Each structure stands twice: as C-alpha cells, then as structure tokens.
Amino acid sequence: xxxxxxxxxxxxxxxxxxxxxxxxxxxxxxxxxxxxRLQRNGHSVISSQDLGEELGVTPAQIxxxxxxxxxxxxxxxxxxxxxLIGELRQILGLERRWSMALVGAGQxxxxxxxxxxxxxxxFDLAAIFDASPxxxxxxxxxxxxxxxxxxxxxxxxxxxxxxxxxxxxxxxxAVIDQLVGAGVHAILNYAPRAVQVPGHVRxxxxxxxxxxxxxxxxxxxxxPALRAPR
Amino acid sequence: xxxxxxxxxxxxxxxxxxxxxxxxxxxxxxxxxxxxRLQRNGHSVISSQDLGEELGVTPAQIxxxxxxxxxxxxxxxxxxxxxLIGELRQILGLERRWSMALVGAGQxxxxxxxxxxxxxxxFDLAAIFDASPxxxxxxxxxxxxxxxxxxxxxxxxxxxxxxxxxxxxxxxxAVIDQLVGAGVHAILNYAPRAVQVPGHVRxxxxxxxxxxxxxxxxxxxxxPALRAPR
DNA sequence: CTGTGTGAATCCATTCACAGCT
DNA sequence: AGCTGTGAATGGATTCACACAG
Numbered sequence: 001x002x003x004x005x006x007x008x009x010x011x012x013x014x015x016x017x018x019x020x021x022x023x024x025x026x027x028x029x030x031x032x033x034x035x036x037r038l039q040r041n042g043h044s045v046i047s048s049q050d051l052g053e054e055l056g057v058t059p060a061q062i063x064x065x066x067x068x069x070x071x072x073x074x075x076x077x078x079x080x081x082x083x084l085i086g087e088l089r090q091i092l093g094l095e096r097r098w099s100m101a102l103v104g105a106g107q108x109x110x111x112x113x114x115x116x117x118x119x120x121x122x123f124d125l126a127a128i129f130d131a132s133p134x135x136x137x138x139x140x141x142x143x144x145x146x147x148x149x150x151x152x153x154x155x156x157x158x159x160x161x162x163x164x165x166x167x168x169x170x171x172x173x174a175v176i177d178q179l180v181g182a183g184v185h186a187i188l189n190y191a192p193r194a195v196q197v198p199g200h201v202r203x204x205x206x207x208x209x210x211x212x213x214x215x216x217x218x219x220x221x222x223x224p225a226l227r228a229p230r
Numbered sequence: 231x232x233x234x235x236x237x238x239x240x241x242x243x244x245x246x247x248x249x250x251x252x253x254x255x256x257x258x259x260x261x262x263x264x265x266x267r268l269q270r271n272g273h274s275v276i277s278s279q280d281l282g283e284e285l286g287v288t289p290a291q292i293x294x295x296x297x298x299x300x301x302x303x304x305x306x307x308x309x310x311x312x313x314l315i316g317e318l319r320q321i322l323g324l325e326r327r328w329s330m331a332l333v334g335a336g337q338x339x340x341x342x343x344x345x346x347x348x349x350x351x352x353f354d355l356a357a358i359f360d361a362s363p364x365x366x367x368x369x370x371x372x373x374x375x376x377x378x379x380x381x382x383x384x385x386x387x388x389x390x391x392x393x394x395x396x397x398x399x400x401x402x403x404a405v406i407d408q409l410v411g412a413g414v415h416a417i418l419n420y421a422p423r424a425v426q427v428p429g430h431v432r433x434x435x436x437x438x439x440x441x442x443x444x445x446x447x448x449x450x451x452x453x454p455a456l457r458a459p460r
Numbered sequence: 461c462t463g464t465g466t467g468a469a470t471c472c473a474t475t476c477a478c479a480g481c482t
Numbered sequence: 483a484g485c486t487g488t489g490a491a492t493g494g495a496t497t498c499a500c501a502c503a504g
Contacts, residue, residue, distance in 0.1 A: 021495065025444050025448075029444055032443070033422060033440070034424055037399075037423075047464090048463075048464075054424065056426060060496075060497055060498070061495090061496065063465065064465085064495090064496075066465090071464080072464095073463075073465080074504070075504055076503070076504045078462090079464090092443050092444070093450030094443060100442075107344065107346070108341075111337075111338075114337065115341075115438070117422060117438065118438070118442070121439040122446075123439065123442055161449055186446070188441055192263060202445045204442070204445060206438055206441065207259075208342075208345070208347065208418060208436055209347045209351040209353065210256075210263070211418055212328070213259035214255050214258070214322070216352075216391075217323055218415075218416070218432055219323060219328070220322075253472095253473070288474075289485090293487060293488085294473090294487085297487055304485085305480075306483075306485055307484080462503105463504095464503080464504100465503100467500100467501105468500105469498070470496080470497070470498080472494085472495080472496085473493085474491105474492080474494090475492070477489100479488095479489105481486080481487100
C-alpha cells in the first residue's frame with residue numbers, strides 16, 4: 001500500500017523467480033527471525049504446520065510463499081532449518097553487508113545511530129548528516145556528523161545503498177529527494193509523513209504513532225463495555 | 231498479516247459501521263496526517279484526486295475507504311478538510327487521550343520514553359517498568375522506573391490502555407503475557423520477535439531491521455546492473 | 461503415514477465507471 | 483462542469499485439497 005505501481009526490472013540472476021508479490025517478500029524476514037531462534041534453541045527441522053504456529057500464519061501460506069523460490073522441504077519430514085535459513089538469506093540478499101547513511105542527528109537520529117539491532121542483521125552505518133551547525137562536527141555513535149549540504153558529493157565518493165531519514169516532517173521530502181539524487185534506492189523513513197519517490201526507489205515507513213492510532217480504533221469500541229458493563 | 235482471524239465484537243456504538251477491512255483502518259492515520267498538514271498550510275477543501283496524489287494512492291481508494299464510515303464529501307467540491315479531520319479523529323478514537331506503559335528501560339526503552347512523537351498525537355506515557363536492579367528506581371523521562379514484577383498490581387490500580395514492549399527478544403513473549411494479564415488490549419512491540427496473543431489483543435510490530443531486509447531483496451537485483459554494466 | 465508442493469477455488473481488496481448531487 | 487458515493491468488475495492473495503515423495 002502507499003506505493004505506486006512500478007515496472008519491476010526483469011530478472012537477471014540465475015535462479016528462477018519472476019514476479020513475487022510484495023507481501024511475500026515482507027514476510028520472509030519474519031520467517032528468518034523465527035528460524036534463527038529455533039536453530040539457537042537446538043531444532044534442526046520444522047514443518048510448515050509448526051512454523052505457522054510460531055508465527056500465527058497458516059501452514060499453506062508458508063508453503064506457498066517458499067514455493068515461489070524453490071523446493072526447500074522434504075515430504076514427510078519438513079524443512080531443514082539450516083538449509084532454509086541459508087536459502088532465505090540468499091533470496092533476501094543478506095549474504096553481504098549493506099551500508100547506510102543517516103540524515104538527522106537530533107534526538108531521534110542519535111537513538112537510531114546507537115540502535116544495536118542493525119549491525120547483527122547485516123547493516124552498517126557509514127555516515128551521518130545534519131543541517132544544524134550545533135551538531136555538525138560533533139561525534140555521534142563513532143561518526144563525525146557532516147553537513148547535509150555536502151551529502152550528495154560525499155555519497156558520490158563513497159556510496160551507500162540505504163538512506164535513513166530522521167529529520168522533522170517538513171524537511172523529509174527534500175532530504176529524500178537529495179538521497180535519491182545521490183543514487184540511493186532504498187529509504188527507511190522515520191519522519192511521520194507520506195513521501196513521494198520515483199518508481200525504482202523503495203520506502204519503508206517507521207511510524208509508531210500511526211501504529212498506535214490504528215489500534216485505538218479497536219480499543220474505542222472495546223473499552224466502554226469493559227468499564228461500564230451495567 | 232501475521233494476525234489470527236478473530237471474531238470481532240459486534241458493533242454497539244451508535245454510528246453504522248460493521249466489518250471494516252483492517253487495511254482500511256491502517257490507512258486512516260496516514261490520511262489524517264496529510265490533512266493536518268494541508269490545513270496548517272491554509273487549505274480548506276480537497277478532492278480525492280488531489281489527496282490521492284499527496285499520498286500516492288488512487289482517488290477511488292480514498293473515496294471507498296471513507297464511504298465505509300459515512301458521506302463526508304460534497305459532490306462537485308470535494309471534502310472539507312476541517313470536517314474530515316474531525317470525522318477521522320472520531321472514527322479512530324482520537325477525541326480522547328490514551329495512556330501507555332513502557333516495559334524495558336534500556337537504551338531503546340529510554341529513547342522511546344523521550345520520543346516526542348507520541349504526545350502531540352494523543353498518547354501519554356504513564357509508567358515505565360524494567361527488570362534490572364540497576365535501572366529500577368532511576369528516573370527516565372520524568373518517570374521513576376518500577377520493577378516489572380510489580381507491573382500487574384500497579385496496572386490494576388492505575389490501568390493503561392496500551393503497552394509498549396522494548397525488552398530483549400527472549401523476554402518479549404513473557405512480558406506481553408503479563409501485559410495481557412493486566413488487561414492491556416493493544417501492544418506496540420519493538421522486540422524483533424513474532425509474538426502470540428489472544429484474539430482480542432492487537433499487536434503492531436516496529437521492526438526497522440526487518441523493514442531493511444525486505445528492501446535488500448530488491449536492491450540485490452538492481453545493484454549489479456548499476457555498478458558493472460559492461 | 462506424514463508433510464510438501466501446487467493447481468483450483470475462494471476470499472478479499474482495489475479499481476472501474478457511472479448515476480446523482482451541488 | 484466537477485466530484486462524490488457505490489454497485490459491479492477486476493485483480494490479487496490466501497486457503498483448500500490432493501497427488502506425490504520420502
């Protein structure tokens with residue numbers, strides 16, 4: 001949703017896939033997380049049935065999702081967890097590391113810069129930019145904050161694959177335009193703002209307040225019944 | 231996705247709605263954000279056409295989404311922005327404020343506690359819990375951190391509607407079970423872990439690393455062509 | 461027997477297209 | 483003349499159900 005239809009590039013890698021639904025791709029990282037945990041807990045095979053129960057997803061959905069990419073299971077047994085982890089990492093492009101530029105070194109940006117969840121999953125922060133003279137030049141999470149005006153030059157010298165946007169909403173679109181201009185094709189946007197990008201650029205929105213607001217819809221009809229049942 | 235089918239409560243409020251698709255509910259906060267901005271910029275009416283362009287969504291989708299809840303537009307003119315903001319806030323239950331308990335006062339938890347995006351959208355932090363003796367008793371964002379073992383009692387005395395989970399993945403399920411036990415029906419989960427909840431509880435996942443991993447799928451097929459086109 | 465892989469069937473969401481209001 | 487509201491049509495995604503492999 002909120003993503004223009006886009007002419008996907010024809011497939012060039014060896015493999016087979018053709019035109020996989022985006023929802024499927026979005027589920028794969030979640031499958032991967034569960035499999036990692038099961039492996040750490042000593043499991044070595046799992047059926048789509050059991051995996052589905054872990055995830056709250058139907059077994060058929062898991063089998064169908066995986067079948068887009070190959071035949072990884074063994075009938076009568078299930079899936080080798082080790083094998084499946086390897087396949088998913090391959091599919092998602094996680095056999096390599098990816099580098100990111102963070103724009104915005106305010107309170108939110110600094111929290112993102114020191115978030116420990118990216119590194120272990122294969123993502124490295126390579127540069128931090130901000131527009132405020134007060135923070136440019138300071139050190140954040142081991143990086144010297146550079147001025148956002150030097151961003152396009154800087155990224156042309158040493159490119160990154162991913163941009164993280166943590167600037168105030170009113171500047172988000174301009175910053176994203178600059179990132180796209182510098183050749184970035186994937187953006188993680190923490191600004192609470194719908195942004196427009198060319199069709200070949202992917203955006204994922206991180207918007208906790210919007211997530212809360214979609215839950216209050218359901219809370220508002222439940223609460224009265226619980227509180228004043230007479 | 232990743233949410234069990236659940237028997238929704240029958241509608242009791244006045245209004246009309248019946249069984250609205252969850253995707254529709256998730257879009258409403260985004261519509262609201264754009265409308266707020268347009269209003270601040272001095273606009274007073276907008277057509278589904280123009281609103282759709284702001285959002286990267288078809289006009290028909292916006293009209294259909296809104297039509298689940300009523301007839302808010304004027305033919306030939308469009309929608310009154312002020313009116314529509316009011317209706318959406320009503321629908322989403324944003325005419326009141328909601329209170330939240332945060333579990334986990336580590337690096338991530340502290341960042342969440344001082345995140346400035348919740349208050350203006352109607353969400354107040356009411357309590358913070360942690361399990362580590364090193365942080366229990368300290369002050370975080372104006373709240374004294376309480377021990378997680380006292381959480382259920384504490385929340386029975388002074389309930390909250392929403393729980394925010396920012397504990398290590400291996401403790402997330404246990405913490406969520408406790409929150410649910412204490413009567414919380416909505417959870418914002420920052421732990422990178424699929425969790426199980428009873429059907430009447432809503433969970434929204436905030437998982438930036440998973441968001442990145444679903445974008446690398448597309449990057450991995452684009453990059454080689456850009457870098458080594460010969 | 462157990463559990464995958466997959467065409468077919470079903471279910472759900474999006475888009476179309478136009479009648480009708482302003 | 484312009485734009486909403488909405489049944490009908492289309493397009494996708496999920497689930498079913500079973501042939502087949504181990």
